[in-house]
Amino acid sequence: MSTANVKQPQVAAAGNANPIGTPVSAPHTATRLSVPRVMGTVLLALAPATLFGFWLYGWPAIWLWGFTIAAAASGEALCLRLMARPVLPALHDGSAILTGWLLALSLPPWAPWWIGVFGGLFATVLAKQAFGGLGQNLFNPAMVARVALLISFPVQMTAWVAPLPLGGANAPGLIDGLMVALKGMPSGLDAVASASLLGFAKTEMSRGVDLFGSLAHAPVQTWIGSRPGSLGETAGWLIAAGGLAMMALRIITWHIPVAMLLGIAIPAAILHSVDPARYLDAGTHLMSGGAMLGAFFIATDYVTSPGTPRGQLIFGAGCGLLTYLIRTWAGYPEGVAFAVLLMNSLTPIIDAYVKPRIYGRDRSGAAIEARRG
Amino acid sequence: MGFLERIFREPRWGVHPDDRKRPAADAPLRKLPPPARVYMPLQQHVGGAARPIVLAGQKVLKGQLIAEASGNISAPIHAPVSGIVAAIGDVTAPHASGLPFAAITLASDFEERWVEGEEISDPFSLAPEEVARRTAAAGIVGLGGATFPAAAKFALGRRLKVDTLIVNGGECEPYLSADDRIMRDRPDEVVDGVRIVMHAIGARQALVGIEDNKPEAIAAMRVAAAAFPEVNIRPVPARYPMGSDRQLIITLTGREVPADARAAEVGVLVHNVSTCAAVHRAVRFGRPLVERIVTVNGGAVTRPGNVFAPIGTLVQELLDFCGLDEAPARIVMGGPMMGTPLAHGQVPLVKGASGILAFDAREAHVPPAGPCIRCGNCTRACPMGLQPLELGARVRAGDLDGAAKLHLGDCMSCGCCAYVCPSHIPLVQYFNHAKGELWAKERAKLRTEATKRLAAARLERVEREAREKAEAAARRKAERAAAKARTAAEAQAGAESGAAPPAQSQHEGETA
Ligand code: SF4
Ligand code: SF4
Numbered sequence: 097m098s099t100a101n102v103k104q105p106q107v108a109a110a111g112n113a114n115p116i117g118t119p120v121s122a123p124h125t126a127t128r129l130s131v132p133r134v135m136g137t138v139l140l141a142l143a144p145a146t147l148f149g150f151w152l153y154g155w156p157a158i159w160l161w162g163f164t165i166a167a168a169a170s171g172e173a174l175c176l177r178l179m180a181r182p183v184l185p186a187l188h189d190g191s192a193i194l195t196g197w198l199l200a201l202s203l204p205p206w207a208p209w210w211i212g213v214f215g216g217l218f219a220t221v222l223a224k225q226a227f228g229g230l231g232q233n234l235f236n237p238a239m240v241a242r243v244a245l246l247i248s249f250p251v252q253m254t255a256w257v258a259p260l261p262l263g264g265a266n267a268p269g270l271i272d273g274l275m276v277a278l279k280g281m282p283s284g285l286d287a288v289a290s291a292s293l294l295g296f297a298k299t300e301m302s303r304g305v306d307l308f309g310s311l312a313h314a315p316v317q318t319w320i321g322s323r324p325g326s327l328g329e330t331a332g333w334l335i336a337a338g339g340l341a342m343m344a345l346r347i348i349t350w351h352i353p354v355a356m357l358l359g360i361a362i363p364a365a366i367l368h369s370v371d372p373a374r375y376l377d378a379g380t381h382l383m384s385g386g387a388m389l390g391a392f393f394i395a396t397d398y399v400t401s402p403g404t405p406r407g408q409l410i411f412g413a414g415c416g417l418l419t420y421l422i423r424t425w426a427g428y429p430e431g432v433a434f435a436v437l438l439m440n441s442l443t444p445i446i447d448a449y450v451k452p453r454i455y456g457r458d459r460s461g462a463a464i465e466a467r468r469g
Numbered sequence: 470m471g472f473l474e475r476i477f478r479e480p481r482w483g484v485h486p487d488d489r490k491r492p493a494a495d496a497p498l499r500k501l502p503p504p505a506r507v508y509m510p511l512q513q514h515v516g517g518a519a520r521p522i523v524l525a526g527q528k529v530l531k532g533q534l535i536a537e538a539s540g541n542i543s544a545p546i547h548a549p550v551s552g553i554v555a556a557i558g559d560v561t562a563p564h565a566s567g568l569p570f571a572a573i574t575l576a577s578d579f580e581e582r583w584v585e586g587e588e589i590s591d592p593f594s595l596a597p598e599e600v601a602r603r604t605a606a607a608g609i610v611g612l613g614g615a616t617f618p619a620a621a622k623f624a625l626g627r628r629l630k631v632d633t634l635i636v637n638g639g640e641c642e643p644y645l646s647a648d649d650r651i652m653r654d655r656p657d658e659v660v661d662g663v664r665i666v667m668h669a670i671g672a673r674q675a676l677v678g679i680e681d682n683k684p685e686a687i688a689a690m691r692v693a694a695a696a697f698p699e700v701n702i703r704p705v706p707a708r709y710p711m712g713s714d715r716q717l718i719i720t721l722t723g724r725e726v727p728a729d730a731r732a733a734e735v736g737v738l739v740h741n742v743s744t745c746a747a748v749h750r751a752v753r754f755g756r757p758l759v760e761r762i763v764t765v766n767g768g769a770v771t772r773p774g775n776v777f778a779p780i781g782t783l784v785q786e787l788l789d790f791c792g793l794d795e796a797p798a799r800i801v802m803g804g805p806m807m808g809t810p811l812a813h814g815q816v817p818l819v820k821g822a823s824g825i826l827a828f829d830a831r832e833a834h835v836p837p838a839g840p841c842i843r844c845g846n847c848t849r850a851c852p853m854g855l856q857p858l859e860l861g862a863r864v865r866a867g868d869l870d871g872a873a874k875l876h877l878g879d880c881m882s883c884g885c886c887a888y889v890c891p892s893h894i895p896l897v898q899y900f901n902h903a904k905g906e907l908w909a910k911e912r913a914k915l916r917t918e919a920t921k922r923l924a925a926a927r928l929e930r931v932e933r934e935a936r937e938k939a940e941a942a943a944r945r946k947a948e949r950a951a952a953k954a955r956t957a958a959e960a961q962a963g964a965e966s967g968a969a970p971p972a973q974s975q976h977e978g979e980t981a
Contacts, residue, residue: 121898123884124828125486125643125805129846129891131839189839231840349849403845403858454854454876455715456728461876463728468632468736 131230135190137347141338142197142393148334149327152259153205155273157327161200163209163277167216168196175225191230195219198238198393201328202386202433203245206257209277211249215241235440236400239433246433254295256324294384295429297376328389332382339392348396351408352415356391357382359416367424375424386432387419394432400440407450414439482716482852483708484885486643486806488682493766494646496774498654501790503550503577507781508560508817509535510572514610515617516542521573527554530584532757535573538605544618544820545608547757549779550577560817572817575781586755592665597627600669600752607751608758608820613637613648613712613741614803616821619748622738626670629733634672635721636663638679638686638742639705639712640823642804647762647823648742650775652679652686655746656693662745663700665752670738675700676721677742682707709806710883714739716852728879743823763787763822768829769797778818785814787825797827806884839892847886847896853879857886857896864899869910872903880904 150158172192176183186192196216203211219241227233246253268275328335342348360381367375381387386394395401395415402411415435422431453459512518519536529535529548536546555576559569592600605620626634636659640648652659663675677694679687681704694700705711705720715726717739724735732739740748743762750756759780766773771792778787784800801808802822818825847857855876863872880900887896 121895121901122801122808122810122882123806123888123897124799124801124808124810124826125832125888126836126893127484127486127889127891129889130836130893131842131891134842134844134891185839191842229840231842398842398844403843403848403856405849451856452848452851452854454728454879455719455852456726456730456879457854457876463730464725466727466730466734468724 131189131191134347135194137345138194138342138393139190139197141342141347142201142328142335143338145328145331145334145338145389146197146201148331149201149205152261152330153257153327154261155268155270156277157205157273159274159277160203160205160207160209160212161197161327164200164203164212164216165193165196167213168192168199168220169216171217171220172225175221175229179225181229186230189230192220192224195224195237198328198389199241201389202238202242202326204253204256205327206277207252207255211245211252214248215245218244231399233399234443235437236394236397239394239436239440242433243437246428256295256326258324259330294376294423298429325384326386328393329385332388335388335392339388339396342392342396348392349405349408351405352396352401352412353391355409355412356395356416356419357387359413359418360387360420361416363417363420381420381423385423385430390415390419390432390436395436395439400436400443402443402446402450404447404450404452407446410446410450411439411443414442482850482854482885483710484850484888485707486709486888488643488707489766490644490646490649490682493644493764493773493775494649494683496772498650498762498775498777499790501776501778501782501787503579503581503779504782504786505577506555506783507549507575507577507779508572508783509546509549509575509781510560510570510817510819511536511546512570513546513616513780513819513821514544515615516540516544516621518571519543519546521557523554523557523573525554525556528552529554529575530582532584532586532759534757535575538608538618542618542621544610545606545757546573547608547759548575549759549781550575551580551582552576552578583756588754589752592752593668595668595752597623597669597671600665603752603755604669604748607747607756609744609747609751610758610820611741612743612747612761612821612823614807614821614823615741616819619740619744622740623666623669625731625733626672626738629731629736631670631733631736631738632673633722633737634663634667634670634675635714635718635732635737635739636675636677636742636745637712637714637717637739638677638683638690639717640683641680641707641709641712642806642808642824643709644766644826645764645804645824646766647764647775649683649686650762650764651743651746652683653689656686656689658746658749659690659742660693660697660700661753662747662749663694663740664697665748666740666745667699669748672738673699677702678705678711678717678721679703680705680707680711709885710852710881713852713881713883715881728876758820761818761820761822763818764824765791765827766824767797767801767826768832769793769795769827780820781817783814784811784816784818784825787818788814788827793827795829798830798833799826799828801826801828806888807882836893838894841890841892841894844891846889846891850885850889852883852885853881855880857900860903861894861896861899864903869903869907873907877903877907 169187169192173183173187176186196219199215199219200212203215219237223235223237223240224233339353343350361378364376364378364381368377395412402408418435418438419431422428422434454461456464458464511521517540520539521536523529523535529551531548531551533548534545535548538545552575554573556574558571560572560574589595601620601623604623605618609619610616611619638648638652640646663677667675677690677700679690679702687702687704690702694702703721710716711720714732718732718737719725722737724737726732726735747758760777761780762775762777764775765787770788771794773791776787776790784802800811800814802811802825803809804824805826808824808826841858843858851857860872860875860877863875877900882897882901884897887894890896
């Protein structure tokens with residue numbers, strides 16, 4: 097044993113030079129999970145569906161996606177700069193990219209560039225940073241931006257095209273695609289402007305054509321998702337697969353997606369069985385519009401959804417039910433964005449009333465009775 | 470099915486950190502040669518500090534009493550080595566503050582001469598009180614880290630008529646394997662100790678909870694307990710904090726301890742496996758608690774493993790004994806989830822320390838804290854069902870009363886929430902700070918109330934004195950008046966032959 101060790105420890109006092117840094121409070125070990133890792137996993141889970149969408153809609157969609165994400169990230173950086181906060185760590189956490197990405201997936205794939213830029217900036221500047229940044233916003237930024245776009249630019253936001261897969265004879269190339277994104281849909285290109293299924297059914301219904309009549313010549317509906325719609329709408333199964341992967345990795349839990357999908361499917365199934373001529377079936381509802389994207393990727397946003405399992409079930413069911421109500425009876429063919437925003441506003445209330453039971457206490461917070469056996 | 474199960478099966482609480490127990494747990498137990506000096510803090514337990522009964526320069530034997538218990542909840546201290554008392558005074562306490570603490574310093578003569586211990590062949594013939602007395606005299610405290618004097622717990626168990634002894638072999642903290650080692654190497658001592666404790670508290674059965682990541686310990690304990698049907702070995706899922714009393718109790722018995730109540734109120738008492746082994750040695754052989762098994766582990770340690778060491782040994786010596794690959798980036802006494810960070814290694818090993826961890830830079834790295842993203846991980850992990858994010862937000866905003874209303878007081882600082890937080894928010898640090906503040910406030914309130922009571926009492930006394938004075942004055946005045954009346958009456962009676970004056974008797978009746 098060295099003599100240093102037997103040296104009087106008596107002298108060690110508060111002012112002693114500390115050789116190994118300031119001790120920190122327990123725990124002295126931490127999960128390897130981090131915010132960039134969480135966001136990165138979500139982005140990866142989105143990738144398959146996004147790539148499929150890219151293939152389906154070609155270069156214009158890829159350009160739009162790029163513009164939207166760049167705008168969202170720039171908006172975030174700009175705000176942080178103005179508030180003299182460090183920019184790089186915030187950009188590094190990936191949340192702005194995720195917001196831009198989710199917004200891009202909900203836009204018509206051939207929308208002009210300024211739709212993406214306006215939406216991306218709106219999402220991070222007004223819907224996120226204005227509330228105080230990551231973790232502070234009450235509403236889902238991507239959905240706020242989407243609704244703002246829908247209200248401001250209803251024409252561009254409902255102009256869908258039929259799929260024109262990459263590599264096909266008529267598909268625009270890299271440069272042509274950029275032109276589409278910059279200048280709008282050229283008349284020379286053989287792009288078929290079309291309506292999404294939900295929109296088509298609604299319009300036909302308002303003309304007095306029932307579903308039996310309208311679905312007979314509806315836009316082609318295939319299970320693999322090759323049909324007009326937003327980037328994230330088309331590949332329902334890939335979206336769901338990404339969502340399941342996130343659950344398996346414990347990034348999200350099953351509560352919100354399952355509750356939301358049931359919230360859409362149950363009323364749809366009931367009403368469809370009552371009057372199939374007026375009401376679409378549950379399968380069509382689930383695979384159309386933003387149902388899948390909403391259930392797995394948008395309603396599950398941590399910041400704007402409740403934190404307890406029971407709260408999440410209520411929240412998810414509410415999102416699903418409102419989506420169905422809006423789709424079926426309100427003026428818009430698609431309701432996910434509105435439904436999520438409405439439920440977002442209820443999140444603080446749900447969180448205030450739905451709390452986990454504390455060990456040794458009943459739900460009201462009073463100590464339980466001591467019981468043996 | 471595995472995939473679906475992964476999605477839908479939800480653990481109700483806790484976390485599953487990388488346990489990092491092996492290879493240290495599998496290394497054979499080593500014995501530390503007696504150090505040249507040991508430092509025995511007088512306060513190694515919950516309760517009153519021990520009072521030294523030796524003088525500097527005095528010769529002592531190993532196991533000799535050097536400081537006696539003071540008060541109902543306290544524990545005596547014995548000499549961990551034979552030698553002489555070198556000093557009685559301040560040394561660095563095993564606490565993050567590095568503040569000095571009263572201790573007895575012993576210089577070893579390296580002879581390891583023990584005091585005579587009274588051997589008992591049949592501890593079960595002793596009265597339970599006698600078992601408790603011998604346990605108390607041996608200075609045994611909860612060795613799992615709680616350091617509550619064991620005998621005081623026995624008394625509580627008897628008083629509340631506990632039916633079940635829960636033996637904590639969970640050892641859920643990562644890195645640690647001291648309990649694992651004692652169950653593997655000395656299962657008979659542990660089981661005997663369990664039976665002695667059962668006798669002391671009057672329990673009918675013992676449930677030994679061992680996490681299922683310790684199959685060797687489970688097997689060894691099953692063999693040792695085979696002859697005793699009242700001692701049940703119960704594997705439990707490995708999950709932090711399974712070794713916390715309340716979590717182990719509900720896992721093994723389904724009983725939930727009410728908030729603000731003691732485990733004994735639901736009829737159970739929890740003792741750690743190492744504590745039981747210490748009770749066995751104390752009651753059967755009269756051996757006091759002067760040595761323990763401690764895990765020395767961490768990335769900076771060359772030969773991690775368990776060491777049987779005298780209490781009072783400097784942490785640095787334990788680390789040197791196991792070898793250091795590099796200067797540790799952090800030293801922790803206890804486990805990584807709840808242990809105490811040490812400012813340096815010149816700190817003595819105490820009774821409740823089951824591990825000494827020397828972390829390398831990678832293990833010690835603390836990522837910077839970011840904003841809360843409300844992911845809910847902390848809420849899902851909290852074994853008490855609290856909402857750490859809400860508590861953290863209240864504390865950060867300075868709203869301590871708000872935090873208290875959300876039952877901050879139920880937080881046991883287990884660290885699950887801070888462990889799982891992807892933003893690495895130091896939640897436990899917030900909570901400990903807030904609990905300290907609330908405690909101080911509570912004390913200040915009590916003090917103000919006491920002052921108020923004193924002031925009221927003083928006011929009352931002053932008033933009473935004034936009243937008494939006034940009454941005395943009135944009495945004297947009345948007496949004087951009566952006397953005058955009497956003289957007058959006597960004078961009259963002298964003339965008329967007379968009866969006693971009514972006025973006087975009336976007055977006496979009043980003041981009697
Ligand atoms: S430290 Fe407190 S709040 Fe955090 S998980 Fe443990 S008991 Fe819950
Ligand atoms: S784990 Fe951390 S980031 Fe997640 S909700 Fe709790 S405090 Fe917030």
